[in-house]
Amino acid sequence: MLSLIQPTADYADLADCDLVIEAVFEDSNVKKGVTEEAAKHMKRGAIFASNTSTIPITGLAKNFPRQNDFIGIHFFSPVDKMMLTEIIMGKKTGDKALAMAVDYVLAIKKTPIVVNDTRGFFVNRCVLRYMSEAYNMLIEGVPPAMIENVAKMAGMPVGPLALNDETAIDLSHKILHQTIRDMGEKAVDPRHVELVNTMVEKHGRFGRKNGKGFYDYPAKPAKKHLWPDLKTLYPQQDPDAISVQELKNRFHATIALEAARCVEEGVVTDVREADVGSILGFGFAPFTGGALSYIDGMGAAAFVDMVKKLQKKYGAQFKPNKLLIDMAAKGDTFYGRFDPAKAEKQAA
Numbered sequence: 001m002l003s004l005i006q007p008t009a010d011y012a013d014l015a016d017c018d019l020v021i022e023a024v025f026e027d028s029n030v031k032k033g034v035t036e037e038a039a040k041h042m043k044r045g046a047i048f049a050s051n052t053s054t055i056p057i058t059g060l061a062k063n064f065p066r067q068n069d070f071i072g073i074h075f076f077s078p079v080d081k082m083m084l085t086e087i088i089m090g091k092k093t094g095d096k097a098l099a100m101a102v103d104y105v106l107a108i109k110k111t112p113i114v115v116n117d118t119r120g121f122f123v124n125r126c127v128l129r130y131m132s133e134a135y136n137m138l139i140e141g142v143p144p145a146m147i148e149n150v151a152k153m154a155g156m157p158v159g160p161l162a163l164n165d166e167t168a169i170d171l172s173h174k175i176l177h178q179t180i181r182d183m184g185e186k187a188v189d190p191r192h193v194e195l196v197n198t199m200v201e202k203h204g205r206f207g208r209k210n211g212k213g214f215y216d217y218p219a220k221p222a223k224k225h226l227w228p229d230l231k232t233l234y235p236q237q238d239p240d241a242i243s244v245q246e247l248k249n250r251f252h253a254t255i256a257l258e259a260a261r262c263v264e265e266g267v268v269t270d271v272r273e274a275d276v277g278s279i280l281g282f283g284f285a286p287f288t289g290g291a292l293s294y295i296d297g298m299g300a301a302a303f304v305d306m307v308k309k310l311q312k313k314y315g316a317q318f319k320p321n322k323l324l325i326d327m328a329a330k331g332d333t334f335y336g337r338f339d340p341a342k343a344e345k346q347a348a
Contacts, residue, residue, distance in 0.1 A: 011041045019100055021073055023051040026174040028060065028182070035063040047100045049073040054120040054128075054175050055182075057090035068094035071101050074121060076281055077167050084280035085110040090117050111280055113273040115262075119179070122262050122274065123281035126291065127163070129254040129317070130282065131172070134160035135192045136314070137247070141237040144214065144230045146247070154248040155285030161226070163282065165213035169199050170206040198233065246310075252294060253307050254317060255284055257324075259291035263334065264323040271334045292334040300327040 006013065014020055020038055024030050031050065038048065049071050050060050061070035072088030085105045089098065098114065105112040115122045137147050138161075148159030164172060173196050179187050199205045199213070205227070207213035215224045259274050268274045275290025288294035295303045304320045305328075311318035320328075327337060 011037050014038055014041050015043060017042065017046055019047045019049065019104055021049045021051055023075075026053055026055065026171060026178055028055050028178060031055070031060055032063045035060065039064050045069070045096075047071065047097045049097075049101060051075055053171065054124055055178065056119050057088045057093070057117045061090045061092060067092035069097050071097040072117070072121065073101050073105065074123070076123070082280070083111050084123070084277060085112050086121055086123050086277065086281070087112050087114045088117055088121050089114065111276065113277045114269075115273070115277075116267050116269065118262075118265065118267045119182075122259075122268050123277050125262060125267075126255045126258045126278060126284070127167075127282045128175075129258045130156075130251065131160045131164050132189070132192060133250055133254045133317070134164070135189075135195055136317075137250075138230075139191050139195065139234055141235050142242060142247070143236055143239050144226050146239050146242065148226070150244055150247040151251055153244065154251045155287055156251065157283035160251075161214035162224075165207040165215050168207040168209055169196060169213050172196050173200045195233070203229075249306060250310060250314065250318075252285065252288075253303075253310055256291045256294050256303070257307060257318065257320065260295065260324050260334075261321050263292070263338065264321050270340055271338045272340050295324075296333040296335055300324055300332060301329075304328040 020042060022031060022034050022038070024034050031052065035048065035050075042048065044066075047069050048064050050057060051074055052060065052072065053074065057070070057072040061067040064070045067090065070090060071093045072086070072090070074086040074088060076082035076084055076086075087098070087101045087105065102112050102114070113122070118125070120128055134147050134151075138144065144161060148161055151159040158166070176188050176193050176196055180193075203212070204210070205212040205214075208215075208217055211217040212227070214227060214230060216227050217224045255278065259268070259278060262268045263271065263274065268277075271292050274292050278284035278291040279286050284291050285294065288297060298306075304324055307318045307320050311320075327333070
């Protein structure tokens with residue numbers, strides 16, 4: 001297998017490639033330089049894909065001479081274990097690029113979902129909500145161990161702080177600062193920027209990759225454990241005074257709400273892909289059937305009532321969108337209102 005891999009530092013070696021995937025770190029200027037240099041050597045008709053985590057594909061495609069041949073192919077960490085791959089359609093992405101991306105993802109035995117372009121796409125929009133709600137809890141003084149344990153009690157395979165370590169805290173740092181560059185200071189929570197800056201810039205804690213994140217990663221056979229000083233960053237609440245059920249609801253609701261927003265915005269065009277993506281992409285409580293099925297399971301009216309109470313207590317991140325409010329009023333479900341079987345019959 002290794003003999004089939006040809007490492008190179010020369011862009012000219014891309015000349016006979018049918019598909020080129022860029023996976024440099026999350027900085028649009030760095031990606032621009034790599035894309036433009038690769039384009040000089042790629043043959044006409046070759047497809048260029050970006051493995052960006054959050055930067056919109058439509059904007060990155062402007063750095064490539066044939067925008068119809070530019071697409072997003074987003075892998076998840078750790079790549080060797082994660083079954084999902086997200087394919088992102090830019091505004092000018094053509095059918096050939098989509099076909100090539102789907103064929104490639106299937107060839108490497110992963111499950112593709114196809115979504116339309118937006119910052120963070122589908123899965124990372126949901127993942128970032130999960131991790132940002134953990135940031136909120138940390139800042140409120142919820143003990144770190146309680147955050148992690150309650151997330152697992154809610155059906156998540158990995159706590160949000162451990163997940164952030166896996167994806168890398170310095171990547172979160174890059175994402176936050178790239179968002180500020182693109183959209184301004186008001187696009188992010190300044191408390192989250194301060195927390196991530198403290199972790200990365202002050203303490204040099206990048207995550208699992210450098211053995212220091214929200215967790216410490218000692219040499220084997222010792223097991224990872226929460227960084228002891230984490231609980232000193234904010235005044236701690238009495239855990240006995242915190243509602244475990246409310247913490248569970250916050251984790252489920254913040255992710256499910258973002259999934260519902262993605263449906264309303266047309267980022268996700270098939271509700272099944274939203275459910276599959278939420279489970280395979282970051283392990284959203286599989287017993288629920290996925291983020292949208294979680295809402296369908298409890299009913300839109302009950303879900304809207306729950307998130308309105310959370311909004312009043314914890315903030316605008318829990319504000320229900322217009323689609324959910326309409327569904328609650330009409331007694332709709334996602335699988336009823338956006339029946340995938342019906343859509344397939346109409347397309348046929």
